[in-house]
Structures are given as C-alpha cells and as structure tokens.
Amino acid sequence: MYSNTGYLHDADIEIEDTVHALSIASCGVYRLSRQPVMTTLRPQGRRDYQLLYLSAGKACFCLEGRMQEIPAGYMVLYRPGESQQYYYYAKDTPEVYWIHFSGFEAAHILDKIGFSDVHVLSCGMSFHYPELFRQIIQELQLKRPCFEELLCCYLQQIFTEIHRNQLEISADKYRHMEDMEAAVHFFNEFFTQDISIGQYAREHHMSVSWFIRSFRHYMGMTPMQYITSIRINKARELLKNTDYSIQEISALSGYENPLYFSRIFHKQTGYSPSRYRRE
16 A cells, blocks of 8 residues: 655644634545555544545445445545544555644535535546645645645645536536536547547537537546546556556557656656556
8 A cells, every 4th residue: 555644743643723714634645556455444533624535446435324435536524523434445446635624614614615514525536636635745744834824725725626616517517418428438438549639529519619618517627637537547557457567558558658658647646657656
C-alpha cells in the first residue's frame, strides 16, 4: 500500500476546534496495490469531520445502515460522532484522498455546498481535487510560516469546486444525457487511438463548443481531460500489475511518445512512471 500523510501535530489526533472557522487536523492519500484489503472501523466515529475523495477505482462504505459501493469521482462525508465503516480492496484499485477538519463554520459550509442531508456527492474526476489535497499534505508536513492559513484556503477551494460542480449538475447534467453517455462509452472503448474531439462532435452533428461545454457539465471535466484520466488510470494499472517497460505502457495507454507520456503522467499524479512503480 502506498500512503502519504500529513498531521497538524505530527500524529493522528482528533481535534474539535470551536475557536476557528476552519481547522485541518490531518490529510492524506491511500493507494492499494498488493495488500488485499484495508479496513477502517470506528464504531463511535470521530470528534471531527472526515471528507474522502475517490480519485480512482472504487471502495465500499457503510452509510445510513447499508453498505454502498462508491466509484471514482465521488466525495464521502462522515460527520462528528457518526459510526465509520469502510473497506478498500486491492482488486478495485482504489486511490482515496482524505481530510479531517473541524471549526465553527464547517457545518454551515457543508450544508451550502450540498451535504445538508446526504453523505455522498458526485463531484466529477477533476484533477483539481488531488492537486489541492497534495498541497494540504505538503503544508502539514513542512509547516512553513503561515501554513495554517494556507490549509484553510486550500480546503475552502475544495469546497468551492464541489459547490460549483453541484450547481452545474443541477442546471445541465440531464440535458442530452444520451449524447454524453455515448461519448463516454466511445472514449472508454477507443482511448488508445488518436481521438479528435472536433471530428467526434462533427460526426455526431454537434458543434464543438457545445459538445465540450455539455460534456464538462455532465462529467465535471472536458472530453480531453476525461480521455487523459482514462489513459493515466490504465497506465497506473499496468505499472502496478505488469512488468512491461515504460515504452510499452506508454503505447498501451494511448501515447506514441514515451517522453510525452512521462510528462503527462507526472503532471496528473505528481510522480514519474518509474517512481510510481517503485512506490
């Protein structure tokens, strides 16, 4: 299992902060590869909030008394005192970012962005979320001057991204759903080929700008960002589970140029392909 974590007090200490508007206690990312299962059981919950984002694969969460399978692109929220039970299985190749926080504004903010009466929100597979979580982890690890203020800024940005996504979903997600679902199916089937977004839109009698805008509203990212996410997730799977060379994995993931593939992979994951495989 790969993990990268940061703690406010260098240990996993539950903090119930009622003095500050927001306060981050810890943040991290888990990625399962060889360990068959990772289980978290907290019957009494925690004193703070926990927000989890599935950036790849899927995981199982016990929510409102029943087990639910949550796929990538979703946020899961546990409130203070709520029983926590969830499982990561290596066969599902999950990558999960998580953060523990509290503060007197936390409940109001969560209600505003869409968590008023739910535990799960579809937030799309935006690359912004992992980037922001990684920034929070780094600030907790380095503790440079003013880091606590920056932690709140990054968390507020995550909340804003969630809120924006919810507003766009409510406005446009269900318009022309069949067209968008057909595009998603096509991209997943032919991601190794050289796909032209403009050509795809014209062949399906859509303007390019309308298609890109509608796809983004439906999936939370542009068509090319979605294709890139498919390719990078495929590359992750091959790096973890095969002994193919980087050049071979580049081709199998839809990139003819291994150097370009390495640049894209590093930009999306924060690691070079070879370092990702080692860790």
